[in-house]
Amino acid sequence: MSERIQLNQQLSLGKQQDENQYLTFMMADEEYGLDILAVQEIRGWEEITAIPNAADFVKGAINLRGTIVPIIDLRLRFGISSIDYGPLTVVIVVSVYIREQQKVMGLVVDAVSDVYSISEEKAKDVPDFQDSNNAQYVSGLVNVGEKMVVLLNLAKVLDLNAK
């Protein structure tokens, strides 16, 4: 109940201008944020059809009301060791424009966390860490209270053809 109140507070905050709302989720004790407008729905883990010869982070495809939706394990995409999927494993279904084509994909994450409203100026704060391959997936870092949230550039994360 208290969570919902908090969420509502956050939502009402989000109506202020220049603020974007982000859905955050947990992965390996880190908190990541997605633009909430890209999120279509959140589902539980279900049985999945493997795609032959796909990269390890492509777990397969599911049937989402008649559409074939590929499922990406974000842990593996970021090179973090994977954990076993259980009943609590969450799939965030997002809709993103990748190279001018709209794609619907599912992201496997550890758990969904919160919704924050973050002003654009705050979110623009991108540190320069050239040495990491994962840097291109990050659109910004932001502090929310004591915590740090990594905002993701979904179009890059899900662009499977990028080298």
Added chain:
Amino acid sequence: MSIDLSQFFEVFFEESFEGLDAMESELLNLEPGKEDSETINTIFRAAHSIKGGSGTFGFTSVSDFTHVLETLLDQVRDGRRTLTTEHVDLLLKSVDCLRTLLRALQSEQEPDLTEADALRSKFEEILGIAEATACESNDEKADEITQSTYQIDFKPKAHLFKTGNEPLFMISELGELGEIETQVFHDAIPDIAQLHPDECFLSWRFFLTTDSDSKAIEEIFEWVEDDAEITITVCGGIFEASTETLSEPESADGKSAEISSASITPPKEINKKAEPQKNNESSTSTSIRVGIDKVDSLINMVGELVITQAMLSQIGEQEITESTITALQEGLAQLAHNTRDLQENVMRIRMLPISFVFSRFPRLVRDISQKLNKQVELKLIGEQTELDKTVMEKISDPMVHLVRNSLDHGLETPDKRIAAGKEPVGTVTLNAFHQGGNIVIEIMDDGQGLNTDKIRSKAIANGLIQAHDELTADEINELIFMPGFSTADEVSDISGRGVGMDVVRRNIQALNGSVEVASASGVGSTFTIRLPLTLAILDGQLVQVARHTYIIPLISIVESLQIDITKVSRVGKDLDVLRLRDEYIPILRLYDIFNHQGAIEELDKTLLVVVESDNHKVGILVDDLLAQQQVVIKSLEANYQKVDGISGATILGDGRVSLIVDITGLIKLSGLKRPGTQELLVEQQGSEVA
């Protein structure tokens, strides 16, 4: 009473365009000097119906132009004139011109008549100026003779409205006959207290200048003869007379008001406003012609479906016993059968033979080859291959691009061809066929092939690749699909602006298709377009490999069998070949190619599905055969990307996703090379040249 002709415009345009298409294809079939009277008749008939139709609807620009065309054709038909190549060229040009005119009219624009006039004067030149002018002046004379002005007095009786007649309709109908001046007399209108709203107190006087005779006018008033006094008199024949009457005492005394021709125009204006909207709609929503047999069979099927439904609901109301369960099962089986039939037939409505696209190419090839001074023979194969209408509409432009490219860049000029030891006449082949849920369109030419050196240096110059990049021939050929790439030495109006191939690829990819090029220097190049049959249904064989279920298109399966281990021999390091009757079938291990763990590896415990693709037979090793069923093809690419060896996905009865195996892709993926491959390749190239 009066009929709004504009509702038939669409039909007229549609028919005219069809007529023009027919004219065009027949003209292309004509060999000058050896014209066949049936062909000429067909062309003549098409021209004649266009002329008739456009005359009816008042599109004089079209009917006048078609008239000269018809005159020439008439002379040819009667054997008074022989058709020359110039005539055919001129006729083809006029077909184009008519098409432009009709398009302009269709979109409610004023047609540009400069080209039509130019062509017309050429026709008149051929027909002989004297004759043409005589003919024209005759027409004019005829017009003058019939033009006359009628004075029509129309005094309806009070009960006119009660008979269900509406004077406004008659007036606007009169207005369609020619120019009309109207006076209305309202002196009979009583005081408001005595005024009956359902009685008519008005009377009219019209001055109509028209080329129709008085009969036409009488016809308009035929229905109200008994309910009105009608007098029709011929005036001096000059329109001015009617303007004079305006100043007559009657109109000046204030009791009669003058409703000038402006009062007639409102209904016309309304018509005009309505038409553009209609046409806008028609430009986005196109119609489809469906054979009545297809519709009839649909109605039959829906009828059966209703019967089955009634039967099932009847069973559902009964108490459940064993016999009802059997009946229920039977009913469900029938329902499944009906649903499938219905689905198939509904799909068939959208499917049209690809000849609709192919038919425009003979003309295109003829025009371009003339412009380029090349001799080209066009071969069309697989014209009856059916394709979804939407896909077909979108594929035609990319195909035109590719064919133009083949003609411009691919084929050499006759002397170059002779120097290269080839026939002087080049061949462009369009081939369409179905392959595992895809439609494949091949555009082959036997020209010089892609010049890899030239492409490479051009790509370096354009900064697409670096000078030190190592590329295979295929990778270099791929470069032509990059934006801003053109190797034509000179930019021509046929191709070479460098906006071609990348647009072609993008358009095809937008249809979830792909385009590839294969080329051999001096032998020719082949562009292969693969398009999914969107919405298509596929008969599939479900197979199991480890814990995965795949679907193999039933159409490519030759047979399924248990492997006789004694007939298997190993070729090379890791390829097993089965001797099946007189053939050697290489065995592809699906689990190996798709990288799945946990499948049965022993040959004698598995099953082999023998499939055929491009005349190659291969055996696919699977753990087990499951059901056969029809599946709806869904795109895997839409949200993901192209997967080698997989043509699409589908959703099984239990909601799970299953992937459909693309046999050709699978063979490619397995990297299969087998004895005799070399010969086969040569054979294929040979057939391309032929």
